Amino acid sequence: MKYIIFSDIHSNLEAFGKFLTLKRVETYDRLLFLGDLVGYGPNPNEVINLFKKLKNLHSVRGNHDKVVAEIESSSFFNPVAAFSAEWNKNQITESNKKFIKTLEKGPVIVDHFITICHGSTFDEDYYVFSIFEAKESFKFMTTSIGFFGHTHFPIIYLLRNGKIDSVPLTKNIKIKLDPNTKYLINPGSIGQPRDRNPNSSFITLDSSKKEITFQRYTYNIRKAQKKIRDAGLPEMLASRLESGV
Numbered sequence: 689m690k691y692i693i694f695s696d697i698h699s700n701l702e703a704f705g706k707f708l709t710l711k712r713v714e715t716y717d718r719l720l721f722l723g724d725l726v727g728y729g730p731n732p733n734e735v736i737n738l739f740k741k742l743k744n745l746h747s748v749r750g751n752h753d754k755v756v757a758e759i760e761s762s763s764f765f766n767p768v769a770a771f772s773a774e775w776n777k778n779q780i781t782e783s784n785k786k787f788i789k790t791l792e793k794g795p796v797i798v799d800h801f802i803t804i805c806h807g808s809t810f811d812e813d814y815y816v817f818s819i820f821e822a823k824e825s826f827k828f829m830t831t832s833i834g835f836f837g838h839t840h841f842p843i844i845y846l847l848r849n850g851k852i853d854s855v856p857l858t859k860n861i862k863i864k865l866d867p868n869t870k871y872l873i874n875p876g877s878i879g880q881p882r883d884r885n886p887n888s889s890f891i892t893l894d895s896s897k898k899e900i901t902f903q904r905y906t907y908n909i910r911k912a913q914k915k916i917r918d919a920g921l922p923e924m925l926a927s928r929l930e931s932g933v
């Protein structure tokens with residue numbers, strides 16, 4: 689079975705539209721989405737309309753999805769995140785808001801051996817930024833492999849013989865999975881990468897070969913930036929796409 693794991697689209701139509709045209713993405717068996725379909729970017733409805741058409745999809749909701757769908761308020765967001773979430777909320781159609789409400793609260797277990805979540809396996813809003821936080825997340829993971837988003841930072845945490853290591857994912861790479869190791873993996877972000885590389889990223893998992901690949905791709909950043917600026921969204925949201933922070 690071939691899985692494609694992707695996260696944090698954030699209303700970036702240029703990045704998401706390109707993702708859907710990639711050869712590797714066209715030949716999947718299952719798509720696993722880790723949350724934050726909307727927020728930050730200028731095209732929430734267009735992104736949701738494409739997302740709705742996907743088949744064999746398992747997904748969880750993100751913190752921005754909750755605010756845009758009015759499940760939670762934006763009062764805990766920083767000013768830029770809150771402004772853009774409120775802007776997305778005003779743009780979104782009623783039927784798309786209803787659709788976001790159908791996204792599940794993580795963690796969700798897929799095919800009995802994969803956990804998907806937005807932040808962590810015990811709290812959908814908790815950030816896993818370090819080995820300390822990964823350790824907490826491993827404690828609540830009942831499967832051998834888990835995928836999380838939220839930080840927009842591509843990385844693998846490995847739990848082997850009670851010890852945790854981490855490997856940041858910086859370039860396209862293929863990794864063989866070891867049956868005696870547990871994995872917590874972040875594919876990075878489609879719509880707003882933050883590891884100082886502006887290219888979007890995702891992961892594939894081939895369960896029969898027992899290997900994962902990390903892949904990056906380019907998209908039309910200039911066009912996405914122009915739309916952000918034309919919409920009157922904060923300038924920082926346009927400039928960060930270029931620097932990948």
Ligand SMILES: [Fe+2]
Binds near residue numbers: 696698724750839840
């Ligand atoms: Fe996010």
